[in-house]
Amino acid sequence: MESNETKPEKVHTSVLLNEVIEWLAPKPGGLYLDGTLGMAGHSSAILDAAGEGAQLAGLDRDEQALKLAGTRLEPYGEQAHRFHLAFSKFEAALDELGWDTIDGVVLDLGVSSLHLDRGERGFSFIKEGPLDMRMDPAGGMPPASSIINKGSYSDINRILKLYGEEPLASRITKAIIKAREEKKITTTLELASIVEKAYPAKRRALSRTHPATKTFQGLRIAVNSELEELQKFLQRIPDRLNPGARVAIISFHSLEDRIVKKAFKAESQNCDCPPMQPICTCGKVKRLNILSKKPILPTQEEMAVNPRSRSAKLRVAERAAEHES
Structure with missing residues (x-):
């Protein structure tokens, strides 16, 4: 049933x-x-x-x-x-x-x-799962984790700024680069936490949406072209x-x-x-x-x-x- x-x-x-x-x-x-x-x-x-x-x-x-x-x-x-x-x-x-x-x-x-309700698909910033975001995992496209861990500063910054329309793209990108120097970023909640901490405390308090909303949006759009x-x-x-x-x-x-x-x-x-x-x-x-x-x-x-x-x-x-x- x-x-x-x-x-x-x-x-x-x-x-x-x-x-x-x-x-x-x-x-x-x-x-x-x-x-x-x-x-x-x-x-x-x-x-x-x-x-x-x-x-x-x-x-x-x-x-x-x-x-x-x-x-x-x-x-x-x-x-x-x-x-x-x-x-x-x-x-x-x-x-x-x-x-x-x-x-x-x-x-x-x-x-x-x-996509959003199933953490294993990697689209959600509030549910734990692999940092994937591919609509067709078998389609040969690299997952979001590849962009986050291998992308250059300019590539990640461009994705967050252009596709995510994130005003703090540069600040978030720097935080991602710094975090990945210590260990690979492999899960959704890891990335969401990095982005959240990159937001100034006052801005976090005033935001009506989760700080990672635009970052995840930008990555998803880029991953799936x-x-x-x-x-x-x-x-x-x-x-x-x-x-x-x-x-x-x-x-x-x-x-x-x-x-x-x-x-x-x-x-x-x-x-x-x-x-x-x-x-x-x-x-x-x-x-x-x-x-x-x-x-x-x-x-x-x-x-x-x-x-x-x-x-x-x-x-x-x-x-x-x-x-x-």
């Missing part, structure tokens, strides 16, 4: 679920892509809303998530297809299924409860969308949100030529229409029930018709 800890609906609460379904507007017979399958909360809701004949391809780098998602998607039979792939490799899944184009796609970026994955996806997904198909992306980090916003804006415009150039020579044609001028945020009710939704932002765009200009 499945325990509550392994039931997908107990492990993860899908963020902005109602909003995603409202904007995607799934339809009977439609083909859909969930690039971050997780525990299949968004996927199962899409299939429920779409009804008869709809199919969905769900991708995830995490084999544990795929296994749990399989349990949740079992009632949908051949309507649901799972792939052990990063979402930047979505074409491989579509090609295997013989889908030239699709009718909608959702991405729910960042980490899930499956999350921003590069997102950029690759955004460059290519418009080519596989039917006219009117919608792409809904939920981000939890300002860097992710800026990348999505910038990509949507670029794809919603004709011509990349300099403003002073009298004649267009680039030949660029817009591929997307932006549907959400501002990011869609969780309701107060959702944030009260699921505090992890507080930083979520949803942006939605639609594939432009061929004749639009």
